[in-house]
Amino acid sequence: MSTDLQQAGATPTPGQTPPTPGAVSRVSSGRPTWTLRLARGRLSGRVDVRTLVVLVSLTVVALGVGLVALGVGDYEVAVPDVLQALFGETTSVVRMVVVDWRLPRVLLALLLGAALGASGAIFQSMTRNPLGSPDIIGFNTGAYTGALVVILLLGGSYYDIAAGAMVGGLVTAGLVYALAYRGGAQGFRLIIVGIAISAVLASVNTWLIIKADLEKAMSAATWGAGSLNGLSWAQVGPVVIILVVLVPALVVLSRRMGILEMGDDAAQALGVRTEPTRLAMLVVGVALTALVTAAAGPIAFISLAAPQLARRLTRSPSVAMLPSAVLGALLLVVSDLAAQRVFAPTQLPVGVVTVSVGGCYLVWLLAREARRQ
Template identity: 65%
Template sequence: MSAWTRVATPPETGVDFGPGHKILTSRTGRFTLRLELRTMLVCSVLAIAGIALALYALATGDFTLTLGEVVRTLLGQGSEQSELVVLTWRLPRVLMALLLGAALGASGAIFQSMTRNPLGSPDIIGFNTGAYTGALLVILVLGGGYLQVAVGALAGGLATAAMVYLLAYKRGSQGFRLIIVGIAFSAFLASVNTWLILRANLEEAMSAAIWGAGSLNAIGWEQGVPALLVTAVFFAAAAALAPRMKMMEMGDDAASALGIRVESSRLLLMVVGVGLTALATAAAGPIAFIALAAPQVARRLARTPGVRMAPAAVLGAVLLLASDLIAQRAFTDTALPVGVVTVSLGGAYLIWLLIREAKRQ
C-alpha cells in the first residue's frame, strides 16, 4: 500500500478547506498534504501555454525554423546554424522571460497575501523603485558590472523594504499602512532616480534610461546562469514559507492561535519577496505590473479564497513571455523594451482594479 492515504476530514487545525480539495495523510498521521484540484489544473494548463509560447518564440523571428527543427536542436541534433539561433540567441531570452516572470508573480503573491490587498504588489509599494535606485547607484556612481548591479539592486530593494516596514510599524505592520507608506516612499525614490540620471553624462544617462524601461534585449547566458541559481534559492525559501502565508491570510490573531510567529514570518516573507523582485530588476530592469496582475488573475482562474503562490508564478511567467513576444513582433523595425508592453497592459488592469475596489467599498 502507499505511504499516503486519502482521508475525509481536514487537518487538526479545524479549518474547512471547502470542496475541490483532497487531503492526504501518512499512515502515522504525522504529515498531511492538501491538494487543490482546480489550482493544479490551472497550473497545468498555464504551464502548457507557457511551453507552447516558448516553442513559438524559439521558432519565429528574422530566421524562421520549423517546430521539428527547434525540437531537434534542443535535443542536440540540430545543425550548426539552428544551434546558433536557438541555443545561443533565443533560448536565454525565453528562459529568462519565464524565470523572471515567475519571480515577479511569486513576489506579487507574497505581498498581496501579506497585506491582504490586491494593490499590495512590490511595484506599487515601491520595492521595484528601491531596487532600481540601488542598481542606478552602482551603474552611474560606482561603474560596476552585472554582478555588482545585481548586488546593488538587491541591497536597494532590501533597504527600501526595511525603511517602509519601520515607517509603517505601529504595534505590528498592517497591510494598508504598508501600502500607503510604500507609495509615498516610492515617489521619493523616483525623484532620486531622476536626479541620478540627470546628473550623469549623456551616454550613461541614455543607457540607464533604456535599462530602466525593463528590457530583455541584451539577455544572454552570462546573466541567465547566475539568475537561475539565485532564483532557485529564493523559490525554495518561498515554498518553505507558503504554508505560513496561507495561515496569515486568515488574520494575525488566527495565525498566532495556530502557532505562527506572525511578525518574524512577515519579515521573512518580505525578504524573499524583495529578493525575487530585486533579482528581476537586476537582470532586466524594473518590469512593472506583472507582480500586480498575475496573482489576482490566477486567483480568479483557480477560484481560491486567497492568493496562491504557485499559479501566480506560472501565470507571471506566461504573461512576461507573451509580453516579450509582443514587444519583439509589434513593430518589425525595432524591438521594444518589454516594460513598455507590461506598463500598457498593466495600466489598463490597474484602472479596472481601482474601479472595482471603489465599487466594492
C-alpha cells in the same frame, strides 16, 4: 514508495459508506479535492482539483509560447526543428539561433516572470490588499535606485549592478517597514508609506539620470524601461542559483501566508510568530524583486496582475504562491514575444508592453474596488 489517493475527510462516521480510494469528494467549501498520501502516510497534503488543472494548463501554455518564441524572428525556425535543436539533432546554424541566441531569453522570461508573480503573491497576502505589489509599494523603485547608483556613479559590472539592486531594494524595504511599524506592520500603512517612498525615490532616480553623462543616461533610461533584449547565458546562471536558494523559503512561507490572512490572533493561536514571519516575507519578496531588477530592469505590473488573475482562475479564497508564479511566467513570456514581434523588426523593451497592459488592468482593478466599497 506507495501512493494512496483517498477521499478528503478520511474517517467515516457510523452508518456511512467508507470512501472509495481514488474518489474525488466535495469538502465543505463545495470544491473537489484529493488527499494525497505518500510513503506510508509520512507525507500528506490536500490538492484542490481546480487549482491543479489550472496549474497544469498554465504551465503547458507557457511552455508552448516559449517554444513558439524560439522559432519566430528574422530567421524563422519550424517547431520540429526547434525541438531537434533543443536535443542537439540539427545543423549548427539552427542550433546557434535557437539555443545560443533565443533560449536564454525565453528561460529568463519564464524564470523572472515566476519571480515577479511569487513576489506579488507575498506582498498582496502580507498586506491583504490587491494593490500591495512591490511595484506599487516602491520596492521596484528602490532596487532601481540601487542599480542606478552603481551604473551612473560607480561604473560597476553586471554583478555589481545586481548587488546594488539588491541593496537598494532591501534598504527601501527596511525604511518602509520601519516607518509603517506601529506595534506591527499593517497592510494599509505599508502601502501608503510605500507609495510615498516610491515617489521620493522616483524623483531621485530622475535627478541621477539628468545629472549623468549623456551616454550613461541613455543606457540607464533604456535599461530602466525593463528589457530582456541582449540577455544571454551569462545572466541565466546567477538567476537560477538565486532562485534555487530562495525556493525553500518560498515553500515555508507559502504554508504560512494563508494562516496570516486569518489575522494575527488566529495565526498566533496556531503557532505562527506573526512579525518575524512578516519580516521574512518582506526580505524574500524584496530579494525576488531585486533579482528581476538586476537582471532585466524594473518590469512593472506583472507582480500586480499575476496573483489576482491566478486567484480568479483558481477561484481561491486567498492569494496562492504557485499559481501566481506560473501565471507570472506566462504573462512575461507572452509580453516579451509581443515586444519582439508587434513592431518587428524593431524590438520594444518588455516593460513597455507590461506597463501598457498593466495600466489598463490597474484602472479596472481600482474601478472594481471602488464599486465594492
